[in-house]
Amino acid sequence: MGLFKKTGLSGILHRIFGKKHAKIGIYGPPNVGKTTLANRILMDWTGETMGTVSEIPHETRVAKWKKNVKIENGSSSLYFDIVDTPGIATKIDYKDFMNIYGLNRKEARQRAKEATEGVIESIKWLEDVDGVILVMDSTQDPFTQVNVTILGNLEARNLPVLIAANKIDAEDASPATLKAAFPQHPVVPISALTGYNTDDLYSTMVKHFGKKRWWRRR
Amino acid sequence: MVKKSKKKSSISINLISKQKLEKLSSQEKLDFILKEIRQGKVLVLEQGLTPLEQTALIERTMAEIEEDAFTGIEMDGYLEDKATLFRRFFGVIRKPGLTVIGPADLIKTIKKDGNIIQTEIVAGQGV
Numbered sequence: 264m265g266l267f268k269k270t271g272l273s274g275i276l277h278r279i280f281g282k283k284h285a286k287i288g289i290y291g292p293p294n295v296g297k298t299t300l301a302n303r304i305l306m307d308w309t310g311e312t313m314g315t316v317s318e319i320p321h322e323t324r325v326a327k328w329k330k331n332v333k334i335e336n337g338s339s340s341l342y343f344d345i346v347d348t349p350g351i352a353t354k355i356d357y358k359d360f361m362n363i364y365g366l367n368r369k370e371a372r373q374r375a376k377e378a379t380e381g382v383i384e385s386i387k388w389l390e391d392v393d394g395v396i397l398v399m400d401s402t403q404d405p406f407t408q409v410n411v412t413i414l415g416n417l418e419a420r421n422l423p424v425l426i427a428a429n430k431i432d433a434e435d436a437s438p439a440t441l442k443a444a445f446p447q448h449p450v451v452p453i454s455a456l457t458g459y460n461t462d463d464l465y466s467t468m469v470k471h472f473g474k475k476r477w478w479r480r481r
Numbered sequence: 482m483v484k485k486s487k488k489k490s491s492i493s494i495n496l497i498s499k500q501k502l503e504k505l506s507s508q509e510k511l512d513f514i515l516k517e518i519r520q521g522k523v524l525v526l527e528q529g530l531t532p533l534e535q536t537a538l539i540e541r542t543m544a545e546i547e548e549d550a551f552t553g554i555e556m557d558g559y560l561e562d563k564a565t566l567f568r569r570f571f572g573v574i575r576k577p578g579l580t581v582i583g584p585a586d587l588i589k590t591i592k593k594d595g596n597i598i599q600t601e602i603v604a605g606q607g608v
Contacts (some may be wrong), residue, residue, distance in 0.1 A: 295506070347496050351539065351556065352539075352553070352557065353539055353554050353556055353585065354542075354552050354553025354554060354585035355543070355546055355552065356552040356585070356586070357548060357552055358555070373547060375548070379543040379544070379546050380543075382539065382543045383539070383540050383543050383544060384576055386539065386540045387540075389536070404593075404596075406594070408535075408555075408556050408557050408590075410556075412532055412535040412536055412539065414532075414534075415531075415532025415535065416532045416533060416536045418532065419531065419532050420561050435526050475589060
């Protein structure tokens with residue numbers, strides 16, 4: 264009963280034939296390039312952008328949502344609702360914005376307050392997405408608690424996840440480290456900034472998020 | 482709201498047994514952990530939090546952040562093993578293992594790999 268009530272006929276058809284439409288959240292810690300990737304996806308498929316990017320962490324503090332983005336992969340395609348979420352962190356100190364990034368006290372306090380609200384909003388969105396692109400910085404250690412927590416959460420919910428190993432244009436990038444760290448998930452090395460290998464990302468998105476998933480529970 | 486106690490010269494590191502944690506509901510675990518951390522204690526949990534509990538802890542932490550009083554948490558731990566297809570089918574997810582949690586202004590994770598979680602207690606930050 265629960266299954267039929269929750270998903271309806273369209274949900275059942277999706278489970279049998281695969282998805283035609285998926286709501287995908289772009290997740291990750293701050294400053295890994297989530298909005299740069301969202302902008303890249305939208306520019307490539309709609310000609311629009313999602314939001315502003317900055318070197319100062321927590322630039323995206325409110326989730327942004329673009330509906331019905333059609334992504335094609337050869338003869339198959341999938342409609343996506345793309346949700347660009349604020350970066351998830353376990354700590355936010357307004358003094359960091361002052362001392363490291365030069366914001367004044369008022370700006371720093373406001374940014375920190377909004378950033379904490381953004382993290383909460385990101386976590387709440389996990390209840391409402393069909394899958395996740397988890398963006399990681401391929402120049403950084405992948406075993407951060409935020410990465411591990413997000414992945415564990417998605418695995419517990421049986422939500423499909425695709426790892427975008429971003430910033431491979433950087434000299435010290437090591438996407439192989441990410442692949443080795445999370446062999447249970449597809450890992451696609453990309454540069455959201457330059458667009459390098461995003462074709463591979465798009466084809467993986469259509470294949471991975473369009474799959475029928477009998478075992479899915481929310 | 483739990484307020485930080487006055488500055489002390491020492492830092493408490495509490496090892497919390499699996500037995501104690503198993504007696505608590507998820508909500509009670511989060512209440513307990515946050516209360517201890519806000520008092521400036523570092524906790525080593527013999528059995529850590531599930532990924533869903535970890536996410537809830539982050540959410541609760543964000544809601545409790547207070548300027549100059551509580552800037553968040555530092556948390557690192559292991560999952561005991563990888564769930565098999567059989568266990569996933571029956572809804573059994575990866576079990577949480579040894580976990581270190583503390584106030585973000587007090588501890589810092591230096592290194593984590595499959596065998597060692599190296600944390601550093603920041604000098605001069607006793608509460």
